[in-house]
Amino acid sequence: xxxxxKHPLPDLDLPGNDLDPNVPTTQEQRKxxxxxxxxxLLCTLSGLITVGLxxxxxxxxxxxxxxxxxxxxxxxxxxxxxxITMVLSGVVAVVNGxxxxxxxxxxxxNRRRNAGRWSHVLxxxxxxxxxxxxxxxxxxxxxxxxxxxxxxxxxxxxxxxxALRQERQLQRDLRDLADREAAKExxxxxxxxxxxxxxxxxxxxxxxxxxxxxxxxxxxxxxxxVVVDPGxxxxxxxxxxxxxxxxxxxxALLMTVALNRFYRANPIIIFLxxxxxxxxxxxxxxxFMQVGFGATAWNYSGSTIFGLFPDPIAVxxxxxxxxxxxxxxxxxxxxxxxxxLPRLLKLINLIPWKLRYSLTTxxxxxxxxxxxxxxxxxxxxxxxxxxxxxxxxxxTFYAKNFDNAYMQHRFQTxxxxxxxxxxxxxxx
Numbered sequence: 001x002x003x004x005x006k007h008p009l010p011d012l013d014l015p016g017n018d019l020d021p022n023v024p025t026t027q028e029q030r031k032x033x034x035x036x037x038x039x040x041l042l043c044t045l046s047g048l049i050t051v052g053l054x055x056x057x058x059x060x061x062x063x064x065x066x067x068x069x070x071x072x073x074x075x076x077x078x079x080x081x082x083x084i085t086m087v088l089s090g091v092v093a094v095v096n097g098x099x100x101x102x103x104x105x106x107x108x109x110n111r112r113r114n115a116g117r118w119s120h121v122l123x124x125x126x127x128x129x130x131x132x133x134x135x136x137x138x139x140x141x142x143x144x145x146x147x148x149x150x151x152x153x154x155x156x157x158x159x160x161x162x163a164l165r166q167e168r169q170l171q172r173d174l175r176d177l178a179d180r181e182a183a184k185e186x187x188x189x190x191x192x193x194x195x196x197x198x199x200x201x202x203x204x205x206x207x208x209x210x211x212x213x214x215x216x217x218x219x220x221x222x223x224x225x226v227v228v229d230p231g232x233x234x235x236x237x238x239x240x241x242x243x244x245x246x247x248x249x250x251x252a253l254l255m256t257v258a259l260n261r262f263y264r265a266n267p268i269i270i271f272l273x274x275x276x277x278x279x280x281x282x283x284x285x286x287x288f289m290q291v292g293f294g295a296t297a298w299n300y301s302g303s304t305i306f307g308l309f310p311d312p313i314a315v316x317x318x319x320x321x322x323x324x325x326x327x328x329x330x331x332x333x334x335x336x337x338x339x340x341l342p343r344l345l346k347l348i349n350l351i352p353w354k355l356r357y358s359l360t361t362x363x364x365x366x367x368x369x370x371x372x373x374x375x376x377x378x379x380x381x382x383x384x385x386x387x388x389x390x391x392x393x394x395x396t397f398y399a400k401n402f403d404n405a406y407m408q409h410r411f412q413t414x415x416x417x418x419x420x421x422x423x424x425x426x427x428x
Contacts (some may be wrong), residue, residue, distance in 0.1 A: 009233035019143065032110055032160070035246020039152070040107025040115075043100045050097030054090050085291055085422050089132040096125040112160050119157040126150045135292040136423060139379040198260055198345060203360055207214075207348040208256055210363070212336075213238075219332075235412045238297075240374040240402070244367075247285055251278050255333045256341065263337050274333020279313065279326035286320035293382045294421035297414045377402045386418040 012266035032040075052237075103118035105111075130146050198204055220236050238245040254277050259270060289295040300321030314322040351359060380398035389397045402410075 024033075032107060032112070036156070036160070037108050040104040042104070044104030044108070047097040047100030047104060050100065051094055054093040054097065057090075085132060085135050089129070089136060092125060092128050092132060096129060097124065099125060107160070115160045116157060118152050119160065123150065123157065128151060129286070134375070134379075135288060138292065138382065138423060140375055189199045198256065198341060200257060202258060203356060204345070204348065205256065206360055206364055207255055208341075208344065209246075209253050210244075210367070211344055211347075212252035213244040213246050213249035215340075216251070217243055217245035220245060220248075235410065236314050237410065238374075239369050239370050240377055240410065244370070245370070247282065250285075251329070252336060253282050254278075254281055255336060259333065259337045263341075267334060267338075270334045270337055271330040274336075275326040275330030278329020278333060279317075279321045282325065282329070283317045283320040286317075290420055291422035293378050293416060294385075294418045294423075295378065295382075295414050295416045296420070297411070377407060382416055382418060382421070385416055 016373060022028070099118055099122050103115060103122055106115035106118055107188065126146050126149055130143060130150070133143060133146065210228040217237060221234070224234055225232060236245065237243060238247060258277055259265075259273060262270060262273065286296070286298065289297065293402055300311070300322035301313045303314040303319075303322045303324065305311055305323060311322050311324070313326060376394065377398050380390075380395050381404060383395065384399065388395075390396050
């Protein structure tokens, strides 16, 4: 018996490719503009050059630093800190370069969906590269190129793949309908799948960050007035403006994301996970501040366990966190997931429906400006203490409006010692 003849699938008169994901839609087949392909070519060339030169450059600088040459100076007396940071920066740069090659080829070959996926990977790598650049060289013109690249990548990520863009628009429309139904049922903000307690969207997570930044500052201030230095008030804010301590905001974000599906779990599990997340984040933040700005806001070196022997956590992390404060993070995480998060969800749902997204967007922009200005003010403070003259408009602005006295009064727990930083400065 002969095999049946294969007939082409009938045209179902559905949009694009009859919903067959293996067949590109008409929009996906549209050619990208020439300027985008030129950018893709530049990305490919840049990636190839980066992969080849970054490893060589980082190796040469590390060798020069290790040899004690005067051509390159390191803020920290311990060059290990700078070398480790440079190695991390080199690894990220090499991976970023390789991804740029694939991203550029996807743009040149009109592979819109692949380009969209690579753009998201590159966004994360570019953010990581910016953080490492700040740690090595502070805030300056060297950040302009990665910042421009980040803006272009964000723009391309939402425009290069029309299928993804349409999918996101459809999801937004469906989410709006679902939110209205959830509001009627008193379930607004809850995980619609029932796997976690809270829906992990931008709206919920942003207000978790804001509220916990304020609550964390209040708790820390009260703890200092009652336990550390009874009766003495100390401003322990972490941003240039407002009553915010972002380490608690970011800590709460991490705990919310990590523990969202464990809110019914054993309290011991919640405590341990919260302790590990909080302790690691506290240590990482202290390390970033020290390497990038020579800043120390807390130091638990010398901590002991019941006064009997040195605290092993404090020893391992160089005093950046301790067993006591990891236990505090564990307790805060348990209280947060079990008691505070449900009440916070009710609180943020009081925001009027018509203002939910517009108010959140405005507040996010203000918080972003606050964070950027804080980093710039810390960088200028560091440079003034390092003896660097104010030669740029940015330095002059911060020297006039946020001088050393202002910064010391605002960040009363922070000390900046340029010699403790890991910045690398090449002599001209």
